[in-house]
Amino acid sequence: MRAAGWSWLALSGFGSALAALTLAPGLWPWVTYPRATPLELLGGHLALVGLSTLAAVVAGLGLAIAVTRPAGRAFLPLARTLASAGQTFPPTAVLILMVPALGFGRGPAWAALALYGVLPVFANTVEALLAVPEAIREAARGLGFRPAQILWRVELPLSRPLILAGVRTSTVVNVGTAAIGATVGAGGLGAPILSGLVTQNNGYLAEGAILAGLLALTLDAGFGVLGAAGDVRSSR
Amino acid sequence: MITFEAVTRRYGAMTALDAVSLTVPDHQLCVLLGPSGSGKSTLLRLVNRLLEAHAGRILVDGRDIRSYRAELLRRTIGYVIQNVGLFPHWKVADNVATVPRLLDWERPRIRARVAEVLDLVGLPAGIYGGRYPHELSGGEAQRVGVARALASDPPILLMDEPFSAVDPLGRQRIQGEFLEIQRRLRKTVVFVTHDVDEAIRLGDRIALLKDGRLVQHDRTEVLLERPATPFVAEFLGRDRALKRLSRVQARALARAGDPPGSAGAAPLAAGALPETTDLRLALAHFLESGTDRVALKDGQDGITGWLHRQDLEALARSGGQA
Numbered sequence: 017m018r019a020a021g022w023s024w025l026a027l028s029g030f031g032s033a034l035a036a037l038t039l040a041p042g043l044w045p046w047v048t049y050p051r052a053t054p055l056e057l058l059g060g061h062l063a064l065v066g067l068s069t070l071a072a073v074v075a076g077l078g079l080a081i082a083v084t085r086p087a088g089r090a091f092l093p094l095a096r097t098l099a100s101a102g103q104t105f106p107p108t109a110v111l112i113l114m115v116p117a118l119g120f121g122r123g124p125a126w127a128a129l130a131l132y133g134v135l136p137v138f139a140n141t142v143e144a145l146l147a148v149p150e151a152i153r154e155a156a157r158g159l160g161f162r163p164a165q166i167l168w169r170v171e172l173p174l175s176r177p178l179i180l181a182g183v184r185t186s187t188v189v190n191v192g193t194a195a196i197g198a199t200v201g202a203g204g205l206g207a208p209i210l211s212g213l214v215t216q217n218n219g220y221l222a223e224g225a226i227l228a229g230l231l232a233l234t235l236d237a238g239f240g241v242l243g244a245a246g247d248v249r250s251s252r
Numbered sequence: 253m254i255t256f257e258a259v260t261r262r263y264g265a266m267t268a269l270d271a272v273s274l275t276v277p278d279h280q281l282c283v284l285l286g287p288s289g290s291g292k293s294t295l296l297r298l299v300n301r302l303l304e305a306h307a308g309r310i311l312v313d314g315r316d317i318r319s320y321r322a323e324l325l326r327r328t329i330g331y332v333i334q335n336v337g338l339f340p341h342w343k344v345a346d347n348v349a350t351v352p353r354l355l356d357w358e359r360p361r362i363r364a365r366v367a368e369v370l371d372l373v374g375l376p377a378g379i380y381g382g383r384y385p386h387e388l389s390g391g392e393a394q395r396v397g398v399a400r401a402l403a404s405d406p407p408i409l410l411m412d413e414p415f416s417a418v419d420p421l422g423r424q425r426i427q428g429e430f431l432e433i434q435r436r437l438r439k440t441v442v443f444v445t446h447d448v449d450e451a452i453r454l455g456d457r458i459a460l461l462k463d464g465r466l467v468q469h470d471r472t473e474v475l476l477e478r479p480a481t482p483f484v485a486e487f488l489g490r491d492r493a494l495k496r497l498s499r500v501q502a503r504a505l506a507r508a509g510d511p512p513g514s515a516g517a518a519p520l521a522a523g524a525l526p527e528t529t530d531l532r533l534a535l536a537h538f539l540e541s542g543t544d545r546v547a548l549k550d551g552q553d554g555i556t557g558w559l560h561r562q563d564l565e566a567l568a569r570s571g572g573q574a
Contacts, residue, residue: 155337158302158410159350159400160327173341 023240030237034058034230049208049220058227061204064122064194068129069187075130076137076182081167084145096142103135107193115200125202129193133186140182144175177243184239191232195224205231253278254299254408254440259308261294268294270464271308276457278407279438283445283455283472287487290461292444296410299442300326312408327354330401330409330439334416336393338385344370344396345381351404369399372433391422398430402437409441416447427453448488452476452495460484472499493568494532502534503527505564506548506557524549527556531564538564 036043038054049057082088083095110132114124148171156166172179198206205228212221254276261269269291276282284292297303298310301322310317317325338347345366352362367377373395385393394414401409415423415430431454434441445451451458452472459469468480476496479485489495502525524547525534537546538561545560 149335149337151333151335151337152339154302155331155333156339158300158326158331158333158337160323160325160354162323165354170339 020241020244023237023244026237027234027241030230030234034227034234037227037230044223048217049211049223051211052203052207054223054227057203057205057207057224058231061191061194061206061228061231064125064129064197064202064204065187065190068126068194069133069183069190071130072133072186072190073137073183076134076186077141077179079134080138080141080145084142085163092142095138099135099139099142102132103139105132107132107189108196111193111196111200120201122197122202124200125194125197129190129197132193133190136185136189137179137182140178140185141175144178145171147178148174180239180243184236184243187239188232188236191228191235195228253311253313254442255311255314256295256298257309257311259295259298259305259310261291261298261303262306268464269298269305272461272464272466273308274459274466274469276440276442278440280456281434281439281441281443281454282457282459283443283451284459284461285445285448285451285455285487286461286467288446289463291464292446292461293412295461296412296442296444299408299410300329300331302326327351327404328406328408330404330406332394332397332401332409332411332414334413336385336397336417338388338393338396338400340385342384343381344375344383344385344388345377347385347396348381348400348403350400351406355404357404365403365405369402370396372402373399374429375399389422391418391426394418394426395429398433402433402439407440409439411441411443413444413446415450416445423450430454449495452488452499460487462487494535497531497535497564497568498533500531500567501527502529502531502548502559503556505531505559505567507560507563509545509547509558520547520555521549521553523547524553524555525559526551531567534559535564535568 038058041054052060079095083092107128111125111128114128114131118124118127152170152174153166156170161169194202194204195206195209197204198210205224207224208220209224209228212218212224256272256274258271258273259269260267260271272291272295274295284295286292294303298305299312299317301317304318338344339350348366348369349362352365357365366381370377370380375392375395380388380392380396385396388396394417397414401411415426418426427450434454443451443454455472457470458472458475460467460475462483468475468484473496475484476488476492476499479488479492485492506527525537527548527550529537529548534546538544544562545558547555548557548559550556
């Protein structure tokens with residue numbers, strides 16, 4: 017079986033487990049977290065991850081494109097250094113540091129996730145754009161593409177697999193980090209985990225952890241499917 | 253017609269081209285020849301403004317190329333590069349359709365034209381159109397590169413060492429095919445190479461460059477016959493006489509001979525050379541066989557005349573004027 021097949025299998029497996037446990041909580045009667053249904057918790061978590069990752073992707077792509085254009089090229093070494101230094105910070109530290117700046121609640125969690133999520137997208141996009149062979153760029157220029165056309169029709173499509181890998185990393189890491197967001201009052205699947213830790217209630221703990229784990233696995237498999245479908249050169 | 257007027261180009265402190273003036277007449281293939289670092293590639297890339305000249309100007313059909321927008325200028329000039337530069341995420345047909353799409357042609361017209369140019373380079377669209385570049389051999393990829401450059405039928409073609417990455421045997425074949433295409437299409441071609449044999453085989457004219465200066469520019473026969481400086485003579489090689497012969501087909505010297513006797517034409521055709529054989533190969537035939545004349549045949553094995561060794565030698569001494 018090819019990689020695309022495994023990704024489909026994983027996606028449907030993890031996805032249906034996630035859906036079943038969320039939509040039919042009767043399946044696991046020990047679930048007792050009283051303040052929200054599994055669906056509400058999952059929804060809150062997805063909103064946290066989705067919005068922050070979206071912002072991260074836009075910012076990461078934009079920055080990467082900017083520093084690989086002739087006008088922004090001077091900032092390339094600096095931006096790469098900052099990005100790799102940024103990735104050595106544990107995501108939790110970024111989250112906690114946001115609290116003094118933005119207080120408690122969804123705001124700081126959202127900002128921390130977005131900020132941390134930028135790095136893999138940025139780093140991968142920069143590497144991908146720099147890896148586009150000079151001959152291809154030269155041919156595109158020589159045939160009469162405008163700079164924006166070279167970017168959209170040649171550079172970004174060729175960079176797609178690496179960019180997608182960056183978005184994948186960013187998303188999956190954010191699913192985990194968002195759970196820690198409960199410590200700063202961001203809600204989501206971290207809420208029952210935190211509550212379970214504080215009250216030593218394994219049921220709460222299991223509910224949050226299992227759903228968060230399945231969500232991460234589902235999203236990861238989803239990106240696997242996307243990646244396999246988009247790579248024309250391996251789709252035969 | 254492409255006219256370079258005292259064109260100068262520098263890279264930092266280094267002068268890559270120093271006041272080069274050169275005219276490439278319409279429908280001719282002009283080879284820019286020279287050692288590496290001579291500026292030949294730079295000169296080529298000035299024509300479609302991948303590089304800008306620092307002094308002097310370049311005219312295409314009398315109009316300064318700086319009066320066009322660079323992208324629009326490039327869409328009217330075919331461009332083939334050494335590393336082919338096919339877009340790996342596009343099928344062959346999409347690669348070939350690049351410039352027609354940039355020019356907003358209608359879809360049916362694009363499809364028809366893609367099939368036409370792929371046929372022209374010997375890659376039937378039905379077989380190759382749907383392939384991806386990584387499924388092509390080096391020679392096939394280079395043919396697609398040529399097809400892509402010809403797709404919008406531009407009057408001018410720029411070729412930057414287009415065949416140098418192809419293996420020697422494949423290169424000879426693709427050169428021959430390209431010559432055939434050029435005989436039919438009669439584009440104005442600027443062709444960069446450092447390969448003297450390739451230059452002599454393909455070039456109607458050769459412009460020899462050294463250290464950013466034009467050393468000699470003339471018809472290929474003239475260059476071989478009367479090299480202007482010792483450098484030109486040395487660069488072209490000591491076997492210039494042979495190289496001259498390689499540009500002439502045997503039929504140029506054909507004499508009417510005795511009609512085939514009672515033995516008939518068939519046995520004669522067996523020992524005959526194709527009349528399109530170049531004289532360098534014909535000389536090799538004389539050296540090997542020890543004969544003084546050889547029959548020439550056309551594509552249907554019909555005897556069209558005789559090539560005499562003395563005519564060939566006279567030509568070699570006279571300087572190649574057939």
